[in-house]
Amino acid sequence: MKVQRIYLCENSIEGIFTAIYQAWSSRYGHANIKIQEKNDMGLYSNFELFSEYFMVETDLTLVTKVSRSIKEKISDEAYQMVYRVGISNYKGKADLIYRFLIFGFSVGPKILGHLSNEIVGQIYKINRYVSNEVHHMHGFIRFSEQENRILVSVIHPKNNILALIAPHFADRLPEERFIIIDGNRKIAVLHLPGKSWVLIGLPNYSEASYYQYSSKEEEYQDLWKAFFENIAIKERTNFNLQRNNLPLRFRKDMTEFQS
Amino acid sequence: MIFQEDMTIQRKLEILSDAAKYDVACTSSGVDRKGNGSGMGNSLACGICHTFSADGRCISLLKILFTNECIFDCKYCINRSSNDIVRASFTPQEVCELTMEFYRRNYIEGLFLSSGILVSPNHTMELLLQTLVLLREKHHFNGYIHCKAIPGADPVLIEMLGWYADRMSVNLELPTADSLRELAPHKKRKNILKPIRQIQLRRENEKEYLGLPNKQILLGKSDIIDSDMKEVISANTSLQLYQSTPKMKRRFVPAGQSTQMIIGATKESDYQIMSVAEALYKNFNLKRVFFSAFMNVNQDNRLPSTEEGPPLLREHRLYQADWLIRFYGFQTKELLSEEKPYFNVLLDPKCDWALRHLEMFPVEVNKADYYTLLKVPGIGTNSVRKIMMARKNASLDFADLKRMGVVLKRAVYFITCKGRMMYPMRLDEDTITRQLLSDKKQLPHGVDQSITYKQLTLFDDFNLNFNVN
Numbered sequence: 001m002k003v004q005r006i007y008l009c010e011n012s013i014e015g016i017f018t019a020i021y022q023a024w025s026s027r028y029g030h031a032n033i034k035i036q037e038k039n040d041m042g043l044y045s046n047f048e049l050f051s052e053y054f055m056v057e058t059d060l061t062l063v064t065k066v067s068r069s070i071k072e073k074i075s076d077e078a079y080q081m082v083y084r085v086g087i088s089n090y091k092g093k094a095d096l097i098y099r100f101l102i103f104g105f106s107v108g109p110k111i112l113g114h115l116s117n118e119i120v121g122q123i124y125k126i127n128r129y130v131s132n133e134v135h136h137m138h139g140f141i142r143f144s145e146q147e148n149r150i151l152v153s154v155i156h157p158k159n160n161i162l163a164l165i166a167p168h169f170a171d172r173l174p175e176e177r178f179i180i181i182d183g184n185r186k187i188a189v190l191h192l193p194g195k196s197w198v199l200i201g202l203p204n205y206s207e208a209s210y211y212q213y214s215s216k217e218e219e220y221q222d223l224w225k226a227f228f229e230n231i232a233i234k235e236r237t238n239f240n241l242q243r244n245n246l247p248l249r250f251r252k253d254m255t256e257f258q259s
Numbered sequence: 260m261i262f263q264e265d266m267t268i269q270r271k272l273e274i275l276s277d278a279a280k281y282d283v284a285c286t287s288s289g290v291d292r293k294g295n296g297s298g299m300g301n302s303l304a305c306g307i308c309h310t311f312s313a314d315g316r317c318i319s320l321l322k323i324l325f326t327n328e329c330i331f332d333c334k335y336c337i338n339r340s341s342n343d344i345v346r347a348s349f350t351p352q353e354v355c356e357l358t359m360e361f362y363r364r365n366y367i368e369g370l371f372l373s374s375g376i377l378v379s380p381n382h383t384m385e386l387l388l389q390t391l392v393l394l395r396e397k398h399h400f401n402g403y404i405h406c407k408a409i410p411g412a413d414p415v416l417i418e419m420l421g422w423y424a425d426r427m428s429v430n431l432e433l434p435t436a437d438s439l440r441e442l443a444p445h446k447k448r449k450n451i452l453k454p455i456r457q458i459q460l461r462r463e464n465e466k467e468y469l470g471l472p473n474k475q476i477l478l479g480k481s482d483i484i485d486s487d488m489k490e491v492i493s494a495n496t497s498l499q500l501y502q503s504t505p506k507m508k509r510r511f512v513p514a515g516q517s518t519q520m521i522i523g524a525t526k527e528s529d530y531q532i533m534s535v536a537e538a539l540y541k542n543f544n545l546k547r548v549f550f551s552a553f554m555n556v557n558q559d560n561r562l563p564s565t566e567e568g569p570p571l572l573r574e575h576r577l578y579q580a581d582w583l584i585r586f587y588g589f590q591t592k593e594l595l596s597e598e599k600p601y602f603n604v605l606l607d608p609k610c611d612w613a614l615r616h617l618e619m620f621p622v623e624v625n626k627a628d629y630y631t632l633l634k635v636p637g638i639g640t641n642s643v644r645k646i647m648m649a650r651k652n653a654s655l656d657f658a659d660l661k662r663m664g665v666v667l668k669r670a671v672y673f674i675t676c677k678g679r680m681m682y683p684m685r686l687d688e689d690t691i692t693r694q695l696l697s698d699k700k701q702l703p704h705g706v707d708q709s710i711t712y713k714q715l716t717l718f719d720d721f722n723l724n725f726n727v728n
Contacts, residue, residue: 115649116659139307139319143364151363169365171294172301172402176363216360223272223357224366230277231322232312235554235569241315245308255366256310 002032006048009056009094011037013086016094017066019056020101030102037094070101075109081123084130087160096122133157134164140246141165142255143178144221145214151178154207155253162189163199170197181205221255228256266347272357274347278327278338279373281556282519283549287319287368287403289514290425298399299362300369302425307368320371320405321361325349325386329375333432333443335524337556338375348377351390359398369403369425370394376409384412384420391423403514408458410450417454418461426514426546429454434535436487438525442562452491452543458516459544465511484538492542515546522577523570524553524562528600533580533591540585550577576602583608586640587633605696610636613673614688620673621680625654637670657681669695 005028009019019035026033034051047053070079082100085093099119104111114120143151151173162182166189169178174193181188186205191197251257288306308317326348327338337344354372361367372390377383387406394400406424408417421427429451433439436448518539522532536548552569555562580602583589587609594608595601603611613620613636622631624646632643645663649655656676661667671681672691684690 110652113648114652115645115663116653116655118662121659121662135305135307138303139309139365139368141365145364153365168301173299173363174294174296175299220360220364223269224361224364226269226273227276227321228310228312228318230273231280231318232314232316233280233554234314235565236314236316236552236571238315239313242311242313245315245317246311254310255364 002029004048004051005033005054006051007033007035007054007056009035009037010058011039012058013083014058014060014063015056016086016097017063018058019094020098021059021062021066022054022056023098030098033098035094035098036092039091070104073108074101074104074111078104078109078112081112081127084164085123085126087163088126088130089158089160090126090129093126096126130159130161130164133159134161136250137161137165138168140250140254141169141180142253144211144255145217147212147214149177149214151176152181152211153178153253154181154183156183156249158249160185162187165189166191166197166199183207225256268353268357271347271349271353272323274345275324275327275349276322278375279322279324279371281337281551281554282322282371282373283551284405284428284517284519284547285317285319285322285371286426286517286547287405289546290403292401292513295401298401299359300400300402302369302401302403309365309367319368320403321358321367321369322371323349323354323357323373325354325372325374325383325390326377327375328377330378331376331443331445333446334557334559334562335442335521335553335555339557342557351386351393354390355394355398355400358394359400362400362402369405371405373407374409380409380411381413381416384409384416388416388420388423391420395423405514408454410446410454412454414454414457417457421458421461421512422509424512426516427458427512428517428519429458431518431520431535431539431548433525434520434527434532435525436485438527442524448487449491452487455516455518455539455543455545456491458512461511462515463544484542485535488538488542515544517545517547517549519549519551521553522550522574523565528595529573529577529580529602530591530595530597530600532577533584533595536577536581537584537591548581550574550581572604573602576604576608580608588630589634606692607636609634610669610695614691617686617688617691620686621675622673623675623678624660625650625677635670635673637666637668637673668698 005023005026007019007023009015016035016037023033023035067079070082082097085097085100090096096119100111100123103114103117103119107114111120115124137155137157141153141155143153146152160182162180162185165180169180169189170191173191176191177193178191179188181202183205186202188200188202188205189197190200286306287302288304290302291304292302294301306319308319310318312318324338326346327344328346328348329336329338329340332339332341354370358367358370362369372387374383374387377386387409391404391406394404403426404424405426405428406420408420408427408429410429417427431448431451432443432446439446439448439451520532520535532550539545539548552571552574553563553565554569555565580589580591580594583594584591589612594612602608606614613634619631619634622635624632629643629647632638632646633640638646642660642663642665646655646660646665649659649663653659654677657667657671660670660674660676667681672684672686672694674680684694
């Protein structure tokens with residue numbers, strides 16, 4: 001029996017794709033290979049016994065090759081689904097994507113119809129989870145206006161979804177300068193009027209440094225809170241329903257729940 | 260009546276959002292519109308909820324009345340002219356400012372503008388139109404706008420408003436003409452249906468012009484239709500185009516129109532209410548009919564008391580049935596009848612229907628067609644779509660169904676996989692009902708948890724009284 005090989009890669013689409021390329025081209029046998037992403041804190045998970053570890057250096061030329069093959073041999077839709085899994089917080093996503101692609105390259109675009117397959121089913125499930133969070137964020141993001149008329153929003157999503165949220169707001173607020181910060185990952189989306197949005201890193205980000213409200217800002221926050229209070233019908237109060245629809249984890253970033 | 264001069268905008272917002280909260284529709288769905296690269300706003304067909312209030316209802320739009328001054332005296336309404344409450348009115352500028360600033364901060368998806376009748380329907384309508392024009396033309400607002408059409412206003416005004424709004428609605432208020440006459444003496448059912456018809460015809464006319472297929476039309480016309488509806492439909496006078504298409508890159512009421520009815524203020528049965536809703540969908544091509552559980556906000560003793568809370572469960576059942584009619588191919592007369600005019604309190608309408616039609620079950624998941632699968636309790640439109648896709652590649656088993664999101668707890672009594680049921684069971688109404696209700700968590704909120712099925716049959720006969728009050 002061969003010794004199991006584990007490819008350890010960066011926790012990003014690029015890292016995962018590089019590992020997949022290397023694992024595949026090693027011709028060691030899919031059953032003897034596992035791909036593992038490093039977790040978000042930069043620490044390694046527990047090492048497994050009786051396995052050989054390979055550290056994967058992200059290589060962008062390999063990434064392009066893998067993504068091109070997915071689009072050509074499977075489909076664009078499959079690529080998008082893989083992408084969403086890649087940015088999710090699902091543990092073991094690298095190996096899941098690997099298994100999905102092995103299956104995908106053998107059956108082609110039809111793979112998306114194999115809903116009863118466990119791996120495909122899992123891919124669908126994670127996709128729904130990520131897309132739901134994106135949809136939630138479209139609604140739950142709150143901007144506050146700073147002194148220089150810049151709109152700032154801080155969110156703490158579970159998945160790394162900034163790049164999926166940004167197009168919606170760039171389309172909606174074309175003439176605004178805005179910034180959406182992912183407080184967990186210390187990255188941000190920047191948008192300037194007439195330009196396309198960009199994703200940047202904010203290694204020195206801290207909560208306090210982004211709040212210098214403009215003179216009108218607090219007035220509108222109060223107006224919004226007043227509206228929020230008054231629109232509820234007392235006789236129908238149902239906090240359970242409210243919590244089902246709007247989980248508590250979103251609320252700390254939402255104006256109407258801040259005192 | 261109390262008038263106050265120099266009210267702050269905060270105070271006005273408090274009064275006029277409080278007055279608008281009984282309006283049900285807060286949806287922002289039905290129209291896909293990309294941003295135009297300038298101004299502000301776009302719109303998504305799926306709609307976006309921006310927050311949820313303490314009653315658990317979605318807040319999507321800035322839902323306000325333009326004014327709560329009203330010359331009408333509808334008995335059920337908090338803003339009726341005989342009530343002694345604080346009155347306030349916005350100016351068009353104030354509404355625009357609130358909408359734009361809220362929208363920028365992503366508090367809202369757009370504006371829902373309704374109003375009391377100030378001076379006259381025409382005067383009110385002109386103010387609403389002025390607000391919308393200002394918002395679209397001066398502030399270049401490209402987000403969602405839902406606006407009420409005021410019955411009795413000049414058709415020209417209604418048509419103009421339609422070019423600026425995404426959705427329009429006229430409230431039917433009450434299901435039948437009799438109860439409307441009784442509770443809203445100033446309103447006439449025919450006057451309410453006329454603008455609905457006008458907007459419908461104008462939309463269809465524009466769709467023909469644009470060559471768009473009309474996906475919404477349900478098959479067949481409803482056979483249950485009252486005399487008012489007949490009269491309004493046959494009178495084709497309302498199909499006059501008062502304006503040639505204005506030169507703007509907009510469509511006429513692209514998200515369609517909706518309406519709402521108050522449930523439980525008058526004595527109509529669920530059967531009557533659903534028949535009216537179905538007739539509205541089929542004959543007036545509405546997008547949505549909303550139901551609003553009645554609350555006796557005026558403590559008026561001529562109306563039923565709602566001290567034990569509004570009839571929320573009844574409202575819930577009506578919405579479930581509404582869904583079955585719009586997306587599942589059901590008809591009102593399949594779900595209810597003259598002899599059984601109320602929905603089952605304990606079971607949802609689909610389960611209830613399936614239990615009365617056990618001769619049609621079980622169905623084989625791997626073979627049954629789309630519409631047959633849709634009628635199985637626990638299988639919804641999404642699950643059916645997935646099943647149809649998955650069974651092309653493999654024959655499905657119960658574990659696969661579970662993974663795809665089918666609610667086996669309910670579906671298991673009505674389906675077979677590869678010719679077998681999940682486990683052997685007796686297929687009769689009593690057994691299945693008892694099984695379905697044995698999980699207390701499945702019982703609707705507000706129903707006595709200690710209930711057993713035997714008590715239930717008694718209770719079912721009781722149903723009539725339970726629902727009416």
